[in-house]
Amino acid sequence: MNTDYFVADRPRAVALAEYGPAGTEVPMLLMKWVEPRVLGSKLWAIIDDLPGSASSDGLPFDLGQRDAVEEVVLMNNSEGTSGIVQIADGFVQVLAALSAGRIPAVAQRWSTAEEWFGPWEPNELDDTVEGLCDLARHVNGRDHHMYMWWSI
Template sequence: MGVLTDWFRAADAESVVAALIRSEGGSPLGGPGAGFAGVEAKQVDPTVLLGQLVAAVRRIPWQVDLVATRTVWPTGPAPGPDGPAEEDDPWLTGPWVEEVDGAVRDVLADVPDHEIAAVAARWARAEEWHGATGEELRPLVEDLVRLARQARAEGERLYCWICL
């Protein structure tokens, strides 16, 4: 099963939730009622692959806690210790949206253009990329860096929409 992820920028979680309500949880990139600026980045989840990108930028080993997030969708209380009560519980079925810590946005925004190829080459070493090359990942790094720069310039946060 593939994981779809769209990275986007928004002023705040409230505007994200409002757009997701209008679009019935659909992608925030150009869907009905949404239209946030962002990047389609299949499988770039906040914890592992974005965390590995942050590690590549900072030239440190990846750790599970490199990217702090907060769930903004679905709304409502998370399931208890026994899991979701219903099969169609949105906490089980998704989609999910995570707000990323502003420090991560700034790490990406601070990548100089002349370093993007080297960062992409380091990021390509992550086993989750299954042999992708830095040259193949370079456009994605460029897009994510540009998105982070735009978010910082506008005083916005980065968000990740995740769907199975």
């Protein structure tokens, strides 16, 4: 599953719904399988240093507290094989504020989430977290938001 994150205003985000942001001028981070509802929410809770839960991975997870998806902006078909979601502004703000010094520890803890398809090597997710932080810093003004385009 492609999960491409990008920054745009809402009309531009909607215009990118069919084919995604690749090949356009918008700031973006092209990824696979980094869906925001669960993995993004866990990353947000880790950045906020919430205590672990009783789940098998011991990671914080409470969508009532930290839901990284603000809203589904557009689903391209009834099967849900592609579409756009807006990333929660609160999550974008904590990503933008995350210091470079914390990235390795945050990424290491995030790498233990049970939703990943396999184990990660140490520091393997550092670039992913850093890329999300850099992208979050492109959000400027109330008309721009971070979005994620998915395609299965």
